[in-house]
Amino acid sequence: xxxxxxxxxxxxxRATVRASFDKQAVEFSESPVMxxxxxxxxxxxxxxVAGSERVLDVACGPGLVAAAFAPHAAxxxxxxxxxxxxxxxxxxxGERGIRNVAFVMAxxxxxxxxxxxxxxxxxxxxxxxxxxxxxxxxxMARVCAAGGAIVIEDQAPPADATAADAMxxxxxxxxxxxxRAVDPGAWTALCAAxxxxxxxxWLSSLELEFDEWITRAHPAAAxxxxxxxxxECAARGEIPGLHAxxxxxxxxxxxxxxxxxxxxxx
Numbered sequence: 001x002x003x004x005x006x007x008x009x010x011x012x013x014r015a016t017v018r019a020s021f022d023k024q025a026v027e028f029s030e031s032p033v034m035x036x037x038x039x040x041x042x043x044x045x046x047x048x049v050a051g052s053e054r055v056l057d058v059a060c061g062p063g064l065v066a067a068a069f070a071p072h073a074a075x076x077x078x079x080x081x082x083x084x085x086x087x088x089x090x091x092x093x094g095e096r097g098i099r100n101v102a103f104v105m106a107x108x109x110x111x112x113x114x115x116x117x118x119x120x121x122x123x124x125x126x127x128x129x130x131x132x133x134x135x136x137x138x139x140m141a142r143v144c145a146a147g148g149a150i151v152i153e154d155q156a157p158p159a160d161a162t163a164a165d166a167m168x169x170x171x172x173x174x175x176x177x178x179x180r181a182v183d184p185g186a187w188t189a190l191c192a193a194x195x196x197x198x199x200x201x202w203l204s205s206l207e208l209e210f211d212e213w214i215t216r217a218h219p220a221a222a223x224x225x226x227x228x229x230x231x232e233c234a235a236r237g238e239i240p241g242l243h244a245x246x247x248x249x250x251x252x253x254x255x256x257x258x259x260x261x262x263x264x265x266x
Contacts, residue, residue: 013131016177027216029062029088033206034125039153040068043124046261047151049073053119058108058140059126063089063101070098073120077113079106109135116145127154128171128181134190141194144264150196156203156256157181160241166230167242167255173227175217184258196262203258210251 028034043065049055049072057066060078062085069076070093078101080086086103093101106112108130121140130136140150155171157164157180164181171178182190184201191198210231214224231253234244244253 010131013177026088028085029064029092031212031216033208033213034061034064040064042259043122043151043153044068044072046259047120047122047149049120053148054117055120055122056111056113056118056140056143058111058121058123058136059129060089060103061085061124061126063092063103065122065124066101066103067093067096067098069120069122070101074100076101077118078103079108079111081105081107109139111139111143113143115142116148117143119145119148120151121148122151124153125155127152129177129179131179133182133186134193137190137196138194141196141264146264146266148264149199150260150262150264152258152260154258154260155181156184156258158241158256163239163241166234166239170227170230173223173230174214174219181256182258187260187262191262195265197265199261199263201258201260203256205254206257207252207254210253 047055047069049069051072051074053073055066055069055073055076057063057069057076057078060066060080061082063078066076066078066089078086078089080089080103083105086105089103104112121144123136123140127133127136137150144150158167168178168180184203187201188198210228214227219227228251230239231242231244231251233239234242234253235246235251242253244251246252
């Protein structure tokens with residue numbers, strides 16, 4: 001589902017991404033976490049669309065964000081690397097009778113659009129799959145029109161470095177296409193390097209149920225068992241800063257979320 005660089009290592013990661021998300025397209029599109037109407041509405045609200053904007057959804061997955069923007073924008077284009085996700089997106093907008101959304105297969109480090117093609121450029125839950133966030137943000141900024149805005153929602157790492165490393169390891173056991181969540185403090189420099197003015201970063205958290213979360217990604221049994229073992233350690237207080245607990249017989253945990261908005265200056 002996500003974008004990769006073009007050196008040999010990048011090509012390997014591209015294949016990992018496609019393999020990972022091809023097999024979870026349906027589960028991803030139906031997950032309560034991804035279909036949460038309030039979370040989608042919040043993303044649209046942060047974008048501040050008034051109805052006339054052209055919107056680009058970067059690493060669009062099954063088109064849930066594109067569909068959410070469709071009633072509030074002139075047009076929406078979703079780009080993604082994974083064929084199964086794009087097929088799912090086309091099916092979803094078709095089922096809903098949405099006519100102003102199109103999908104394009106593309107690497108988000110090499111977007112197939114002219115400069116300043118979109119008034120809003122958004123990305124949801126994708127940056128932690130990019131080996132390097134900088135070139136992706138550079139492309140997002142390039143295709144964003146002057147006076148437009150970029151809005152990114154993604155996972156945020158725990159503030160504690162040890163907990164952040166542990167969560168990264170757990171995420172990679174679940175899904176090898178995971179790289180690392182961007183530190184919220186890094187956005188100022190990333191934006192400044194691309195002619196963007198960082199307007200705000202909002203931090204929150206998301207509660208997940210382990211079984212639903214792990215099953216959706218179809219990891220190897222041994223990797224799923226190891227991920228559970230690490231979160232059980234967190235539930236016993238052995239990984240300070242990584243929050244996990246048991247409720248109603250289920251293992252639950254929280255991950256950080258960050259919502260970022262930046263303005264394109266010129």
